Amino acid sequence: MLYTNLKHIESAEEHAKILSENENVMVICGRMGPMCIPVYGIAEELENEYKHVKFCDMEFDNPEAYVIRNLPEVRGFMGIPFTIYYKNGKVVKATSSIQTKEQVKAILDKEFAQTVNA
């Protein structure tokens, strides 16, 4: 069980539903360990600032997390959490292991940039 305030994804079906209903999604797939906890904390902190992004987590040891573990983008990853950024259901970026707030923000700003209507 992940003790975070993020939306928990419990199944592959729920994962697919969230991707279909949200344009921009960040999923942190990890455990309650030292490399993962800071990334959950960063996501919780950024939820208010990035209202156009859906922030979620998923337990790495949940068998249903094959939807993350089997992604071609995570081949070669050997450090949790696996953090996946989806745009319109497609993976646009994936990172392995702990990240800083600046690193996460840089990805969110680049991949999920909001277009301003003139």
Next chain:
Amino acid sequence: MHKKMNIINHYDAIVIGGGPAGLTAGIYLSRARIKTLILNEGTAGGQMVLTHEIANYPGVENISGFQLANIMKKQALSFGCEIKSFIKIDSLKLDGRIKSITLSDGTTYTSDTVIITTGGRSRTLGVEGEDIFKGKGISYCATCDGDFFTGKEIVVVGGGNSALEEAVSLTKYATKVTIIHQFDYFQAFEYAVEEAKNNPKIDFILNSTITAFHGNDKLESVTIKNLNTGKTQEFTTDGAFIFIGYIPNTEMFKSIVELNKWGEIIVDKNMSTNLQGVYAAGDSIEKRYRQITTAVGDATVAALAASEFIHKSKQKQFNLN
């Protein structure tokens, strides 16, 4: 004429850092009705959240570092302490009566006292390829990433208790663990050294260090340099776990408060630094034993001393008026 102080951003005390020392200071100060702000560059709980199980914190039989951190945070908040996490400090001015701290977003906070509880962080090798292969073969946490190395050959860098104990625990997964250490002796306790030496899966390369990490999508080899002969060798490996100790997070205080040659803050028995009204506690100070309990103890002393200082300053101001 005096410059008008921005009352909204002024606190009696600002605590820099939100690990066990920072949260303890927050609890004590807020409970004493001292207006307190904790400015924390990382996650609340600091290095404490790195501990999966704490069995020797008095009064608590068994708890994870994450849970203990959350309880401390909740306690501090319940007394009215404010906590800002994942901030970045741009500049600070700690001499003079009013201390000021400016964040990277331009916000400035001022206070009468400051307690520094910035703790420490894992030391990295800082060599070529280390950033590239973090999470792709290089790890700093055996319990997090050990299972990715099942059936693989790995190296462990370091010679302290963490390095040797984690090397032994990694033999549950890896077929071979090579410990690379810069000296020909270990800083670890004898029992940890014996256990590692008696493990048939563990080999040693001593008087040596890693100077580069190589690979394509993931780590494939390391360059090992013998520190006696200067000779280098390419060593094939699937993973590298690095446990080479901690360094204090005190870079921002260099030439502001007095540090020793290891960058640790020098304090007196009241946890006071060389600057009036500036205290320090926890892993960032010069001391022998670094435990959650000692951080909590230091921070209690610092908070009580800071409370007394604030009280006396206010009294003095009142008498002057």
